[in-house]
Amino acid sequence: MSLATRLxxxxxxxxxxxxxxxxxxxxxxxxxxxxxxNVLPAPSAVAEAFWRLTLSxxxxxxxxxxxxxxxxxxxxxxxxxxxxxxxxxxSTLSRGLTDTTLQMIRNIPHLALIPLVILWFGxxxxxxxxxxxxxxxxxxxVNTLLGIQSVDPQLVEMGRVYxxxxxxxxxxxxxxxxxxxxFVGLRYALGIMWLTxxxxxxxxxxxxxxxxxxxxxxFLLIDxxxxxxxxxxxxxxxxxxxxxxxxxxxxxxxxxxxxx
Amino acid sequence: MPQLVLDKIxxxxxxxxxxxxxxxxIDVAKGDLVVLVGRSGCGKTSLLNVAAGLVxxxxxxxxxxxxxxxxxxxxxxxxxxxxxxxxxxxxxENVAFSLRLRGVRxxxxxxxxxxxxxxxxxxxxxxxxxxxxxxxxxxxVGLARALAAEPExxxxxxxxxxxxxxxxxxxxxxxxxxxxASQAGLLMVTHGIEEALVLATRxxxxxxxxxxxxxxxxxxxxxxxxxxxxxxxxxxxxxxxAARGDLTDAIFEGEAx
Ligand SMILES: Nc1ncnc2c1ncn2[C@@H]1O[C@H](COP(=O)(O)OP(=O)(O)OP(=O)(O)O)[C@@H](O)[C@H]1O
Ligand SMILES: [Mg+2]
Numbered sequence: 001m002s003l004a005t006r007l008x009x010x011x012x013x014x015x016x017x018x019x020x021x022x023x024x025x026x027x028x029x030x031x032x033x034x035x036x037x038n039v040l041p042a043p044s045a046v047a048e049a050f051w052r053l054t055l056s057x058x059x060x061x062x063x064x065x066x067x068x069x070x071x072x073x074x075x076x077x078x079x080x081x082x083x084x085x086x087x088x089x090x091s092t093l094s095r096g097l098t099d100t101t102l103q104m105i106r107n108i109p110h111l112a113l114i115p116l117v118i119l120w121f122g123x124x125x126x127x128x129x130x131x132x133x134x135x136x137x138x139x140x141x142v143n144t145l146l147g148i149q150s151v152d153p154q155l156v157e158m159g160r161v162y163x164x165x166x167x168x169x170x171x172x173x174x175x176x177x178x179x180x181x182x183f184v185g186l187r188y189a190l191g192i193m194w195l196t197x198x199x200x201x202x203x204x205x206x207x208x209x210x211x212x213x214x215x216x217x218x219f220l221l222i223d224x225x226x227x228x229x230x231x232x233x234x235x236x237x238x239x240x241x242x243x244x245x246x247x248x249x250x251x252x253x254x255x256x257x258x259x260x
Numbered sequence: 261m262p263q264l265v266l267d268k269i270x271x272x273x274x275x276x277x278x279x280x281x282x283x284x285x286i287d288v289a290k291g292d293l294v295v296l297v298g299r300s301g302c303g304k305t306s307l308l309n310v311a312a313g314l315v316x317x318x319x320x321x322x323x324x325x326x327x328x329x330x331x332x333x334x335x336x337x338x339x340x341x342x343x344x345x346x347x348x349x350x351x352x353e354n355v356a357f358s359l360r361l362r363g364v365r366x367x368x369x370x371x372x373x374x375x376x377x378x379x380x381x382x383x384x385x386x387x388x389x390x391x392x393x394x395x396x397x398x399x400x401v402g403l404a405r406a407l408a409a410e411p412e413x414x415x416x417x418x419x420x421x422x423x424x425x426x427x428x429x430x431x432x433x434x435x436x437x438x439x440x441a442s443q444a445g446l447l448m449v450t451h452g453i454e455e456a457l458v459l460a461t462r463x464x465x466x467x468x469x470x471x472x473x474x475x476x477x478x479x480x481x482x483x484x485x486x487x488x489x490x491x492x493x494x495x496x497x498x499x500x501x502a503a504r505g506d507l508t509d510a511i512f513e514g515e516a517x
Contacts, residue, residue: 154344157314161332162358162409176348253348255391 041223046230049223058212063231066197066208069125073132074193081137081189082182085144089178090170095145102141110134111199123204128197135196136189143185147178180254183247190239198232262325264288264311264336264413264445269320271306271471279318280306281471286464288413288445293482295460296449297511303471304449305341308415311447312338324413334358337411339419341449343398345390351377351401352386358409376404380434395422400431407438416448420455432458433491440486453511457481457503458491465510475510479503 023043029035030042037045053059084102088095110131121127151174159173201210209228216224251257264287271281281303288294296304309315310322313331322329324336332338337358345354355373356364364372370386377386380400390398399422406414419435420428432455439446450456456463463477481494481503494500 152344154340154342155346158338158340158344158346160314161312161336161338162361163332163334164361168361173346176346179348251348253350253389255389 038220038222041226045223046226049221049227053212053224053227059231062207062209062212063235066201066210067235069128069201069208070132070193070197073129073197074136074189076129077133077136078140078186078189080133081140081185082144085141085182086148089145089148090174099145102138106138106142110138111196114200114203118204123206127204128200128208131200132193132196135192139185139188139192140182141185143181143188144178147181147185148174150181151177180251180256183243183251187240187243187247190243191236194232194236194239262290262412262445264324264447265322266307266310267321267323269307269310269317269322271303271310271315272318279470281317283320284466284471284473285320286447286473288447290412290445291443291461293439293446293448293459293461295456295463296447296466297451297453297456297463297507298466298471298474299468299511301471302466302468304466305417306471307466308338308417308447308449311413312336312415334362334409335411336413336415337406337409339399339402339406339414339416341417341421343395343402343422345398345401345405347390349390350386351382351388351390351393351397354390354401355386355404355408357405373404373408376407377401379407379438380404381430396424396427396431399423403435403438407442410442411444413445413447414442416446418449418451421451428452428455429491433485435459436482436485439482453504453507454495457500457507458485458494463507465507467513474513477503477507477510 026035026040027043030037030040030045035042041049050059084098088099113134114131117127117130121130155173155177156169159169164172197208198210201208202214203210205211205214209231213225213228216222216228248257266284266286268283268285269281270279270283272279284303284307286294286296286307296307298304306315310317311324311329313322313329313333313336324333345351346357349357352370352373353360355376356369359369359372374383374386377383380403382397382400382404385393385397385401390401393401399419403416403419406416420431423431436459448459450459457479459482460477460479461482463479464473465475465477466472467474481500484494485491
């Protein structure tokens with residue numbers, strides 16, 4: 001094992017030390033009765049709930065439903081945001097036409113639209129997709145636009161000196177230059193994606209993790225409520241890790257992504 | 261004889277009341293090293309951009325080898341005032357950039373890029389990221405990148421501006437060596453009076469408001485270096501000191517008035 005991998009393992013281990021201690025302390029507190037089970041169930045109870053729901057298939061189904069919703073909403077909002085960000089970054093006409101309007105809409109917190117969205121779509125899938133897409137749209141749009149606008153004009157000029165056509169200029173100069181900012185938007189949007197979905201599912205849904213948590217609350221199944229929250233945390237972390245990996249792969253040149 | 265000709269060029273930027281440059285003529289033949297000097301804002305960069313095909317003059321004509329300049333072309337390469345290297349590429353990939361656009365094979369590309377990096381005394385730095393390089397190293401990568409395109413004319417905007425005095429002096433001779441070897445025509449901007457004298461076969465002195473030519477000099481110091489004389493002896497020559505006085509006077513002429 002090389003020194004570097006050993007160090008990396010060591011760092012990872014250190015990162016998990018605190019959560020492990022917290023869980024051990026929490027279990028202990030529940031066992032000796034300092035922590036009443038109706039406030040916070042013991043970790044072992046949550047693990048039991050996890051096992052129970054996994055066996056019944058309920059957990060996997062709800063995670064699947066929520067993930068599918070999150071990704072669909074993200075794909076819709078993200079691609080529209082990306083396309084508009086590109087268009088407005090590359091064309092002054094397009095920017096002149098749409099940017100003011102978009103900046104105005106951006107100032108409305110998208111979760112404030114929930115009552116309206118329920119009136120429009122009821123509690124159907126569209127409502128959740130709409131909210132997630134809307135939430136994801138702005139970080140992607142704003143950061144794509146910002147990324148393109150912040151590409152050094154001299155680099156674009158340099159591209160022209162080399163006789164690049166518009167397509168090559170875009171692919172070889174503008175896009176790589178805008179990518180760091182686009183990734184900032186992507187990671188921010190992933191956070192918004194889960195947040196929006198949780199809120200939307202707790203308010204109106206008949207499936208999904210948020211629905212599972214709300215059902216559990218009705219039946220006072222606090223272990224399931226805590227389990228749902230933990231799973232949200234894990235899914236959020238997973239999405240962020242994937243984005244980081246992607247970022248690392250495509251921004252390998254960037255000083256922020258050098259090891260050591 | 262290949263020639264880059266700027267003929268009675270006037271440059272007028274949009275929204276500007278007065279022209280930036282008025283009726284400036286400069287021609288650069290293959291093997292010439294023409295240096296533009298003058299106070300800040302006298303239009304040096306603007307004129308270089310006209311030659312590069314990035315700025316269209318309001319009046320006058322610009323041509324290269326008899327063809328009017330309508331845009332950038334592979335017969336000319338540019339080194340900008342700041343290095344304008346692509347930060348997402350390594351030093352080697354930056355140098356190889358024009359070769360890649362021309363479809364040169366990767367192995368051949370890397371070989372030629374490394375040879376050019378050697379030439380600017382950066383052999384071994386090919387795999388480095390741009391942000392790992394000092395300002396002076398970046399300018400040399402920029403120079404190597406411009407040379408890679410094997411242009412007939414090289415347009416350089418203060419290519420040694422970011423260097424410390426010592427490296428700068430060394431790079432001046434490197435530049436002269438490159439020029440002698442390639443026999444390209446060079447059009448270069450500098451703020452260094454001594455640098456202009458060491459490098460130029462012709463010095464064009466510009467004055468601002470609007471940018472115009474006030475004097476030209478034809479020093480022979482770079483030819484003397486090219487024919488083997490040491491740079492030290494050239495600079496120690498009383499003729500060098502005299503030329504420096506004349507050039508300084510010409511640049512600051514009219515400023516006091
Ligand atoms: N893109 C532009 N738009 C409007 N005005 C410009 C533009 N570029 C240059 N100018 C103006 O034209 C004049 C000449 O500028 P230029 O950059 O050519 O000067 P310079 O001699 O290169 O100066 P420096 O030595 O500071 O680099 C200046 O007055 C400047 O303000
Ligand atoms: Mg300039």
